Amino acid sequence: MGLLHNLGTVCILLGIPFFISGTIGLLRFPDIYTRLHALTKADNVGLGFVVLGLSLQADGWHTVARLLLIWLLVLIASSASCHLVARAALRKKIEPWSRP
Amino acid sequence: MMDAMGIFDMVLALALPWLGWRLLASPDLFRAMVLFISLGLLMALTWVRLQAPDVALAEAAIGAGLTGALFLSALRRLERLSEAERRLAFAGKREEEDEIPPERHRRAKPVAYGLALLLLAVFVLLLAWSLAQTPAGGGLGPAVGEQLGQSGVRSEVTAVLLNFRGYDTLLEVMVLFLAALGVWSLTRVRLPLQDEEPGPVLATLVRLLAPLMIMVAGYLVWIGGSRAGGAFQGGAVLAAAGVLLLLANVTVVRQIPAALLRWGLALGPLLFLLTAVVCVAAGGNLLEYPPQRAGAWILLIESASAVSIGVTLAALYAGGRPPEPPAQDRGGEQGPGRDADADAGGRQ
Numbered sequence: 001m002g003l004l005h006n007l008g009t010v011c012i013l014l015g016i017p018f019f020i021s022g023t024i025g026l027l028r029f030p031d032i033y034t035r036l037h038a039l040t041k042a043d044n045v046g047l048g049f050v051v052l053g054l055s056l057q058a059d060g061w062h063t064v065a066r067l068l069l070i071w072l073l074v075l076i077a078s079s080a081s082c083h084l085v086a087r088a089a090l091r092k093k094i095e096p097w098s099r100p
Numbered sequence: 101m102m103d104a105m106g107i108f109d110m111v112l113a114l115a116l117p118w119l120g121w122r123l124l125a126s127p128d129l130f131r132a133m134v135l136f137i138s139l140g141l142l143m144a145l146t147w148v149r150l151q152a153p154d155v156a157l158a159e160a161a162i163g164a165g166l167t168g169a170l171f172l173s174a175l176r177r178l179e180r181l182s183e184a185e186r187r188l189a190f191a192g193k194r195e196e197e198d199e200i201p202p203e204r205h206r207r208a209k210p211v212a213y214g215l216a217l218l219l220l221a222v223f224v225l226l227l228a229w230s231l232a233q234t235p236a237g238g239g240l241g242p243a244v245g246e247q248l249g250q251s252g253v254r255s256e257v258t259a260v261l262l263n264f265r266g267y268d269t270l271l272e273v274m275v276l277f278l279a280a281l282g283v284w285s286l287t288r289v290r291l292p293l294q295d296e297e298p299g300p301v302l303a304t305l306v307r308l309l310a311p312l313m314i315m316v317a318g319y320l321v322w323i324g325g326s327r328a329g330g331a332f333q334g335g336a337v338l339a340a341a342g343v344l345l346l347l348a349n350v351t352v353v354r355q356i357p358a359a360l361l362r363w364g365l366a367l368g369p370l371l372f373l374l375t376a377v378v379c380v381a382a383g384g385n386l387l388e389y390p391p392q393r394a395g396a397w398i399l400l401i402e403s404a405s406a407v408s409i410g411v412t413l414a415a416l417y418a419g420g421r422p423p424e425p426p427a428q429d430r431g432g433e434q435g436p437g438r439d440a441d442a443d444a445g446g447r448q
Binding site: 073076077080083084087 | 299301302304305308309312
């Protein structure tokens with residue numbers, strides 16, 4: 001119990017830097033496409049670590065199943081919405097950023 | 101551990117009024133809307149911290165999600181106003197404004213601010229007064245706990261909403277029904293709501309998520325008897341599924357017969373009202389269910405209400421009553437689907 005609990009805490013702590021770097025990317029990157037990249041990639045892995053950590057600390061298998069379902073749904077939703085936002089931006093003829 | 105949560109709560113308590121202020125002060129409508137959605141999500145988090153998961157669920161689903169979608173569609177319609185219309189509206193506004201002399205304008209401002217401050221002060225005083233009046237024993241909580249056994253459900257929130265103060269919920273359901281009636285009497289819906297083809301990704305997403313969302317809505321209504329959940333939460337998820345289907349411009353949505361939509365809209369309020377009348381006719385009070393069958397009654401009313409709330413909220417998003425089927429199609433065997441399709445497409 002104690003070992004699993006600590007392992008879970010380590011996993012959650014591992015997930016946090018991904019969220020932070022995703023947020024920094026969102027704030028600092030030059031255009032919509034790079035920002036989308038930062039957000040979706042970083043958050044998916046970060047959430048994966050958090051879900052893994054919470055699963056290790058969970059009471060029973062049905063909590064684990066629910067957590068995994070949440071992660072899966074977020075993965076699907078975020079990749080699909082990333083695609084939709086990027087497509088809408090392309091249709092509006094927003095030029096991708098390139099190094100000047 | 102306690103300290104970390106304390107810091108978290110402090111940040112939450114500071115972020116909420118800040119977000120609210122930013123959202124009201126923002127001149128850009130889109131930015132204000134994004135801030136509104138963030139405010140709703142943080143508010144849901146606050147309800148979780150206050151140990152009110154029912155309210156948190158409703159806030160996240162209705163406050164942030166559906167209201168956000170409603171704002172988005174309103175914004176898109178505003179943007180679609182043609183240049184001429186906008187100029188006309190602007191000219192009208194200018195004329196109206198010109199009628200008020202500038203010096204009156206200048207005097208009105210401090211009066212308005214003063215009134216707002218006064219109202220705020222009265223509100224804070226009332227809040228403080230009622231807080232001082234509240235007995236230390238946790239308000240009505242113990243009383244609800246005592247009577248929970250005869251309510252028919254195990255969740256205190258559902259017991260209060262559907263049994264002890266059922267008429268409040270009845271009125272809430274009626275208010276939503278009236279809102280939908282208001283929108284339906286104003287205009288007809290214009291499908292498709294989206295200009296473009298949905299594309300394979302959105303179509304696949306909808307095919308994947310819509311059934312899951314309907315299942316979650318059913319789960320939320322069912323679990324409402326013992327834990328957080330209920331008709332409003334389930335209905336909101338159902339409505340979200342409806343909004344997704346509308347957004348993706350799925351053909352199935354356009355083929356739903358209007359009569360079915362009308363019945364779906366009326367089912368919950370009708371059943372709720374009928375139950376109330378039957379309870380009175382049987383010699384009891386309004387919504388006084390027979391104690392041994394109370395659970396079944398509550399589940400029945402909640403299921404019907406969830407369907408109606410879902411249809412109502414999705415109808416509010418669609419923004420009008422269903423499109424009229426073409427006249428020559430009315431007596432025909434086949435449904436109005438295909439022709440209504442073409443009709444809606446032509447109107448776009």
